[in-house]
Amino acid sequence: MTGERNHSSHSRGASKPSRPRKPAPPRRRTGPSRPPVEDPARTAALDTLRAVRQRDAYANLVLPQLLRERRISGRDAALATELAYGASRAQGLLDTVIEACSDRPLSEVDGSVLDALRLGAYQLLRTRIPAHAAVASTVDLVRGEAGSGAAGFVNAVLRRITQQDEAGWVDELAPDPDEDPIGYLALANAHPRWIAQAFAEALGSREEPLKLALEADDARPAVHLVARPGEVSSDELAAMTGGDVAPYSPYGVHLEAGAGDPGDLDPVRERLATVQDEGSQLCALALTRAPLEGTDQRWLDLCAGPGGKAVLLAALVGLEGGELDAVEKAPHRAELVRKITSGLPVNVHVGDGRESGLEHGTYDRVLVDAPCTGLGALRRRPEARWRRQPSDVGQLTKLQRELLTEALLLVRPGGVVGYVVCSPHLSETVAIVGDVARRTGAEVLDARELFPGVPQLGDGPHVQLWPHLHGTDAMFCAVLRRVP
Numbered sequence: 351m352t353g354e355r356n357h358s359s360h361s362r363g364a365s366k367p368s369r370p371r372k373p374a375p376p377r378r379r380t381g382p383s384r385p386p387v388e389d390p391a392r393t394a395a396l397d398t399l400r401a402v403r404q405r406d407a408y409a410n411l412v413l414p415q416l417l418r419e420r421r422i423s424g425r426d427a428a429l430a431t432e433l434a435y436g437a438s439r440a441q442g443l444l445d446t447v448i449e450a451c452s453d454r455p456l457s458e459v460d461g462s463v464l465d466a467l468r469l470g471a472y473q474l475l476r477t478r479i480p481a482h483a484a485v486a487s488t489v490d491l492v493r494g495e496a497g498s499g500a501a502g503f504v505n506a507v508l509r510r511i512t513q514q515d516e517a518g519w520v521d522e523l524a525p526d527p528d529e530d531p532i533g534y535l536a537l538a539n540a541h542p543r544w545i546a547q548a549f550a551e552a553l554g555s556r557e558e559p560l561k562l563a564l565e566a567d568d569a570r571p572a573v574h575l576v577a578r579p580g581e582v583s584s585d586e587l588a589a590m591t592g593g594d595v596a597p598y599s600p601y602g603v604h605l606e607a608g609a610g611d612p613g614d615l616d617p618v619r620e621r622l623a624t625v626q627d628e629g630s631q632l633c634a635l636a637l638t639r640a641p642l643e644g645t646d647q648r649w650l651d652l653c654a655g656p657g658g659k660a661v662l663l664a665a666l667v668g669l670e671g672g673e674l675d676a677v678e679k680a681p682h683r684a685e686l687v688r689k690i691t692s693g694l695p696v697n698v699h700v701g702d703g704r705e706s707g708l709e710h711g712t713y714d715r716v717l718v719d720a721p722c723t724g725l726g727a728l729r730r731r732p733e734a735r736w737r738r739q740p741s742d743v744g745q746l747t748k749l750q751r752e753l754l755t756e757a758l759l760l761v762r763p764g765g766v767v768g769y770v771v772c773s774p775h776l777s778e779t780v781a782i783v784g785d786v787a788r789r790t791g792a793e794v795l796d797a798r799e800l801f802p803g804v805p806q807l808g809d810g811p812h813v814q815l816w817p818h819l820h821g822t823d824a825m826f827c828a829v830l831r832r833v834p
């Protein structure tokens with residue numbers, strides 16, 4: 351204590367001892383009064399929406415931190431999560447309805463007021479919260495933050511929204527389903543049209559399969575865990591976590607959607623398990639299952655950060671006495687790979703996979719889990735669908751093509767390369783593989799054979815997984831062999 355005081359008077363450079371400070375008189379609020387009832391759940395949800403809008407933050411990083419800092423738990427935490435993630439996911443649909451009920455264009459609505467309107471509209475359209483409670487609690491939040499004028503505007507808009515349910519608004523505002531089925535399904539399932547279009551092209555359908563895919567993509571997903579091979583079985587992991595053994599991955603476990611922060615689970619903390627979508631597990635395993643003649647000890651993960659697949663690959667190659675090289679361009683993500691794979695036979699290299707300096711023709715198996723739009727994992731990243739732009743696709747495909755081409759040089763003749771993206775967009779999937787296979791002469795394997803027991807894998811040779819068919823993210827996997 352003394353040291354602290356000395357330090358502070360010294361640092362101020364004061365010659366006179368400073369007078370003890372009187373506690374400041376309470377400041378009179380000249381602005382609007384605070385809401386009479388504290389509402390920690392909605393306040394946390396609103397602060398999350400604001401961080402997403404103002405700072406391009408990720409809702410699923412911001413909210414857990416807010417909940418921890420504010421010690422919000424139990425039902426309040428569950429409500430905050432439902433509202434923050436739900437309103438982020440449904441943003442385009444909510445905005446369409448809000449605009450229809452507003453006397454001014456959304457571009458003229460203050461950002462914080464728009465966040466509150468989204469929060470209120472989400473409660474009205476997509477939860478069972480009684481309308482009067484949804485409206486009153488949102489108006490209270492706005493009055494506390496922005497004053498009674500803004501509160502009046504929000505009250506008027508939300509009251510107009512209560513006049514119909516979600517289906518009614520979709521019927522009124524969506525394009526005619528006969529004339530524009532993709533536009534209709536996009537709005538009805540809160541997806542941007544260009545993404546619904548990309549799904550339709552990958553599915554080869556604008557009808558029932560597209561509807562099911564968008565619906566599944568709009569639902570809150572279960573958390574998937576992967577058991578670390580050689581450490582714990584999926585049965586044991588399921589028993590430890592209260593989850594269910596996954597249907598397809600021999601290492602997978604599914605937890606109930608909204609089952610809390612999986613990082614708090616003992617097996618995850620003790621590094622017996624990692625959070626990883628079952629589709630990602632299956633794609634990494636497909637590479638390990640491709641038939642190979644000759645040596646099988648040197649594996650490479652060319653885009654490794656943050657290390658989910660590297661853990662699985664390293665654990666498996668380690669059981670056979672081999673090792674994994676892991677390349678990652680971003681230093682902080684390479685550090686995550688180092689941490690998550692510590693204790694496993696992994697050499698982490700920070701660098702560009704297109705010019706890694708690693709020796710060509712020496713690897714038995716190479717994974718290219720390429721940077722992609724992530725359109726296949728939108729259900730796990732609440733705001734991502736509204737942030738991604740069609741122009742992102744073109745920027746990524748050049749890099750994807752170059753990484754796959756380099757992987758086919760790094761692998762030995764007869765060795766195999768797995769090309770994986772978390773996206774069903776045809777420009778990132780079949781177009782890349784077709785182009786690179788043509789130019790390099792690599793043999794394209796029938797990847798379906800490397801997904802044993804998984805149904806509905808289509809005509810091949812590549813595998814496209816889907817939330818509505820497999821309960822996984824929409825992962826794409828192709829497997830190529832370098833011709834000897």
Ligand SMILES: C[S@@+](CC[C@H](N)C(=O)[O-])C[C@H]1O[C@@H](n2cnc3c(N)ncnc32)[C@H](O)[C@@H]1O
Pocket residue numbers: 630652653654655656657658659660677678679680683701702703704719720721722
């Ligand atoms: C889809 S993620 C990989 C996910 C990882 N395999 C996992 O399962 O956790 C793609 C990674 O590639 C990295 N990356 C981007 N450009 C790269 C490049 N030119 N060379 C190597 N890595 C790159 C990104 O930083 C990102 O971490």
